[in-house]
Every structure is written in C-alpha cells, then in structure tokens.
Amino acid sequence: MMTDKNKLLNEHSIIREEPPLIPEEPVKILTKLGLSSIKAKVYLALLIHQDSDAKSLCKQLKKPRQPVYQALSELQEDGLVEKTLAKPATFHAIPVQSTLQLLLKRKESEMAQLEKEAAAQFRNFEVDCQAAGGAAPSSAGFRLLAKNETDPSKSVYKLGRAVADSKKSVMCLTTARLFCQIRDLDEGVWRDAVKRGVQFKFIINGVEDMELRLHPELCSSRCFAVRFARSGQQACVLLVDGKEVFCRIGASLDSPVLWSDAPEFVALMRDYFETKWRMLGQR
Structure with missing residues (x-):
C-alpha cells in the first residue's frame, strides 16, 4: 500500500x-x-x-x-x-x-532532378530491352494523357519526347497562340529534328498570315513548312511519323490531350491533315 x-x-x-x-x-x-x-x-x-x-x-x-x-x-x-x-x-x-520556403524550393529542385534521371533511365531501359529482343511496350490504343505528360516543363512531356524521337515526319494542326507557345519551348527540338531530315508541316488555323519568328535554320530549311487557314477548330493535332497522334482538346497548353496509336484513327487524322494541306497549297 x-x-x-x-x-x-x-x-x-x-x-x-x-x-x-x-x-x-x-x-x-x-x-x-x-x-x-x-x-x-x-x-x-x-x-x-x-x-x-x-x-x-x-x-x-x-x-x-x-x-x-x-x-x-x-x-x-x-x-x-x-x-x-x-x-x-x-x-x-x-x-x-523563410525556412519553409527554402526547404520546399530545395525539395522541388530535388524532385525535378529525380524526375529527369528516372525518365532518362527508363527510356534507356526500354531501348535496351528492345535491343535485346524484348517486347516493346504494349500500345494503349487510346489514352487520355496525365497532366504531367502534357506539361512542357516536365521531363516526361510526352509530346515533346515524341517529336524529339521522330524519324520521318511531324504534322501539326494548331492555332497561332499555341504555335507561338510551343515554338518558344520546343524550337531547339525542331531544329535538331530538321537536321536529321525530319519533315515538318504546320497548319495554323484562324489567321491568314503571321510573323513566325523562327530561327534562321528553320526558315531556310526545306524540311520545315507552314501554311495558314483562315478558319478551323481551336484545337491542336500532332501526328508523328504516321504512327501516333496527339489531340489537344482545347486552345491552351492546359487543355487535355488524347493520345492514340490505333492505326485506323492515325490514318484518318493523317488523311484529313494531308487533304487540308493540299487544299491550302492550291489557294
């Protein structure tokens, strides 16, 4: 007790x-x-x-x-x-x-670097697997891309990667505003692709003409061409090598993007683009 x-x-x-x-x-x-x-x-x-x-x-x-x-x-x-x-x-x-701002900024920098390293490593891993006779990643047919895959500031930006890896052709139906935004971000990628002989064709909807403000290498290249359409949808379609298509459903970089490698859909979009390209060339 x-x-x-x-x-x-x-x-x-x-x-x-x-x-x-x-x-x-x-x-x-x-x-x-x-x-x-x-x-x-x-x-x-x-x-x-x-x-x-x-x-x-x-x-x-x-x-x-x-x-x-x-x-x-x-x-x-x-x-x-x-x-x-x-x-x-x-x-x-x-x-x-002040401490929280410093630590958060450092964390963001570390995550951005990790994202770049991870993307590069897995890209190399896919290439190594294919070189070793492994199966290529399975196609999804149609897929609405995640937001970070459509953000040009991210290392997993799928549209930019597709253009950077292109072998033959890039066809793009877009608006004047989107063209300028993408040009400011990806012009270096375009120049590298043109040097490889990739053929670029842009149709810019909604304007009869505009100042493109392109690098001299692109202006003088036979691989880079632009035509203008006075009317058209406020959207963006990107076809790469005739194998995959990206449809940006809206007129801003924040708009959702539908990706597809379905052969019938890719062929449909390619035929539409080429028909419009020919019609604009006859004006």
Missing part, C-alpha cells in the same frame, strides 16, 4: 513534470522537408530560445556536444541559422516562413 509520503511525492512529481521542449509534429514536418532529426530539433530550439550558445542548446536538448555542434554547422551552411560573433558565440534561427 502506498504511504502518504510516497503518494505526496508521486503527486508532486506529476505536477512538476514538464512537457517536452521540442514538439514532435514540427520535427516530423521538418524531417519530411529534408532536415535530419537533430537539425530539426536544434533549429526549433533556437526558435524558442533565440541567441543561444551551443552549450545551452546541449543542455536544453539533453544531447551530447558533438551532434549539436555538427547540426549548428550544417544549419549555417543551409542558411537556416545565423551565428553571432561573441564570446561565447550565439546562434539564432531565421523565421519559420
């Missing part, structure tokens, strides 16, 4: 029990954003006790000297902690909002 004295001591210890110095949730968030656990705790401790010296931080965190000093050094390199030249030297954390 607990004595009155023990009971009193126990109650006293409960009353005096303090919450942990560093809340757990902010530590988890900062570690998800790329900081190690000790760096997150040191940063948060400095937010609570600005202008602390390293010795005080060790006491507050109940951590050995070496990991705390190492964390302080790395946080300074990251730009999240600043050091005041004094004796002893003191440290203070930059504002939370």
